[in-house]
Amino acid sequence: MGNCATGVAGLDEILAGGLAKGRLFLVEGSPGTGKTTLASQFLMAGAEQGEKVLYITLSETEEELRDGAASHGWTFPENFEVFELVPPESLLNDEQQQSLLYSSDLELGETTRRIFEVFERLQPARVVLDSLSEIRLLAQSSLRYRRQILALKHYFSHNDATVMMLDDLTADVMDKTVHSVAHAVIRLEELSPNYGPERRRMRVLKYRGRRYRGGYHDFVIDTGGIRVFPRLVSAEHRFEFKRETVPIENARLNDLLGGGFDRGASNLILGPAGTGKSLLALSFVASAVSRGEGAAMFIFDEELGLLFERSRGLGIDVQAMVDTGRLAIEQIDAAELTPGEFSERVRVCVETHGARTVVIDSLNGYQAAMPEEQALVLHMHELLQYLNRQGTTTFLTVAQHGLVGDMKAPVDVTYLADTVILLRYFEALGRVRRAISVVKKRTGVHEDTIREFMIDKEGITLGEPLTAFQGVLRGVPSLVSDEAGLLDVKRG
Numbered sequence: 001m002g003n004c005a006t007g008v009a010g011l012d013e014i015l016a017g018g019l020a021k022g023r024l025f026l027v028e029g030s031p032g033t034g035k036t037t038l039a040s041q042f043l044m045a046g047a048e049q050g051e052k053v054l055y056i057t058l059s060e061t062e063e064e065l066r067d068g069a070a071s072h073g074w075t076f077p078e079n080f081e082v083f084e085l086v087p088p089e090s091l092l093n094d095e096q097q098q099s100l101l102y103s104s105d106l107e108l109g110e111t112t113r114r115i116f117e118v119f120e121r122l123q124p125a126r127v128v129l130d131s132l133s134e135i136r137l138l139a140q141s142s143l144r145y146r147r148q149i150l151a152l153k154h155y156f157s158h159n160d161a162t163v164m165m166l167d168d169l170t171a172d173v174m175d176k177t178v179h180s181v182a183h184a185v186i187r188l189e190e191l192s193p194n195y196g197p198e199r200r201r202m203r204v205l206k207y208r209g210r211r212y213r214g215g216y217h218d219f220v221i222d223t224g225g226i227r228v229f230p231r232l233v234s235a236e237h238r239f240e241f242k243r244e245t246v247p248i249e250n251a252r253l254n255d256l257l258g259g260g261f262d263r264g265a266s267n268l269i270l271g272p273a274g275t276g277k278s279l280l281a282l283s284f285v286a287s288a289v290s291r292g293e294g295a296a297m298f299i300f301d302e303e304l305g306l307l308f309e310r311s312r313g314l315g316i317d318v319q320a321m322v323d324t325g326r327l328a329i330e331q332i333d334a335a336e337l338t339p340g341e342f343s344e345r346v347r348v349c350v351e352t353h354g355a356r357t358v359v360i361d362s363l364n365g366y367q368a369a370m371p372e373e374q375a376l377v378l379h380m381h382e383l384l385q386y387l388n389r390q391g392t393t394t395f396l397t398v399a400q401h402g403l404v405g406d407m408k409a410p411v412d413v414t415y416l417a418d419t420v421i422l423l424r425y426f427e428a429l430g431r432v433r434r435a436i437s438v439v440k441k442r443t444g445v446h447e448d449t450i451r452e453f454m455i456d457k458e459g460i461t462l463g464e465p466l467t468a469f470q471g472v473l474r475g476v477p478s479l480v481s482d483e484a485g486l487l488d489v490k491r492g
Contacts, residue, residue, distance in 0.1 A: 004126065004162050007045025008038055010228030010344075014204060014213045019184070022160045024153045026132075026178050028167040029188030033200060034221050035166045036060070038188070039128040040069055041225045042164055046126040047080045054124035055082045056115060058134040059168070072225055083118045085111065108138040112148065116155065124161060132167040132178060146177045153181055183208050188219075196335035202228065218340030229340035232347070234385035241391030245444070248287050252462035256438055258446035261419070263356075265443065266384045266394040268414060271423030275434055276455045277397040278302065279314060280423070281359045283460055284395060286316050288357040289326045295357040296349035297329040298342070300365020301399075304331045315457045328353055334368035339379045342369065346383065350390050358387055362397040363413065377413060384416055418442045424450075426466075428486055435466060452487050463487045 003018035012018045019025055019042075027035050043053040057065060062084040069076060076082065119127065129152070139145035149165075156163045167178065179185050184207040191199045201216045219228040247260035254260055261267060261284070269277045278301075285295045299307060311318045321327035328349050332342065349355045360366060363380070370376040387394045396417065414420050420440040426433055437450040449465035463486065 005045050007041040008226050010230050013230045014217055016210050016212050021162050023183035024163045026165050026182035026185045028169055031168050033188035033190045034226055037221055038226050039164055039166055043126055043128055047077050051125040052079050052122055053126040054122055055128045056085055057130045058085050059131045072223055081122055127161050127163045130166040132165055133170050149178055149181050199338055218338035229344045232343045232382045232386055234382050237386050237389055239390045250460050256447045258441055258444050261393050262443045264388045264391045265418040267419040268417035269397045269421045272400050275423035278361050279455050281395045281397055285357055289321045293356040294354040295327050296355040297359040298332050299361050300332045300334055301362050334365050337369055339369055343383055350392055357393045359395045362399055364399050454487055
């Protein structure tokens, strides 16, 4: 029988190929969720393939539909027919309005007759009926409504038309009549967070005889129509690659890490604000680019201009790396971006631009885009699994609450990471210093030492193990030996 492409980016992937030809489909959602836009894209996709398509509107005028299309930059072609179905004038006179039952019976029959007439005249391959709320109100009872929908379904199916019916759920949200009649049901939802713009998501409630992608999928309505971001399923993305340890140029840091970073591993850089998490991750990106590999950075917390300026002071020219085409860097506004869209952007960088190193800075900013903490962990789990299976080395930064003493992370994702690098402040000889240690590495041995480190224009410098101190990781160290072995703080 074949499938009809929906014309909506990402939706065909969710539907496992599109909409089956010659079947009736239901798209439901409250007003403003994007039903008309989706339906218009569905018909435009058919019209572009040379099919005759028909939009039957009971709720909007033809002028409103065309104005809405123009806002997306669309112009309906000649084979895109809009039929504005308004009550005939004879049904609006006072005499027939005195009998509610008589006028509704007559109007329902007249409405159906006119739908059949325009279909017979045009013989379209795709039809949109907008919306079912008007037909439900005319039918007045659930039984008559069901019989009317069944009559429309059989009529269209005998003529091999693919039909999309829209329901704005304003008449009776508990009426599931069309759910049992339709071949598939797609629900659109709009969420209103406490801060930021509205967010939209969709879910396929049923699809007979097809293994569709279940669950919620984020989508946006931009100029040009709807874009859907299918929920990421890491098991669907497997890529053969050689698992190897890639050494880094800094000898002491390389030793601390047990030889370097592993391909397809996720690395968590954990520490309080200001300890150098972003710059440490950036130095790893610079190493990857110097090896000739592609890299991508997604920055949630810092203005890119400031990051570029700070990096230059440390001898890292981020702009030069971007200009070579090997580094893609994006400023992410958590309030404006859904988790699904963020996952899609990461996928594009990996699959299209060939990024082998990905930095997400930071998980705190990513959490701000999430409705709840549990969803954050699930989203991050799938994203990290996907990146690992693509052979991509991932760096996540997490800012812990507090500067010294007892510090807490906003969400515990340490179990997801293959390597955990811990950064700390400590006080020694009247100065605030920084310490680095590797507390976890799944794929091999690593140093169990705690070393002081500095980041300056000469790069990352690590000192000798801090054997003279006790309690550095707690942020409240005490000197237990005369030989501190500290770095020269006057350097640079």
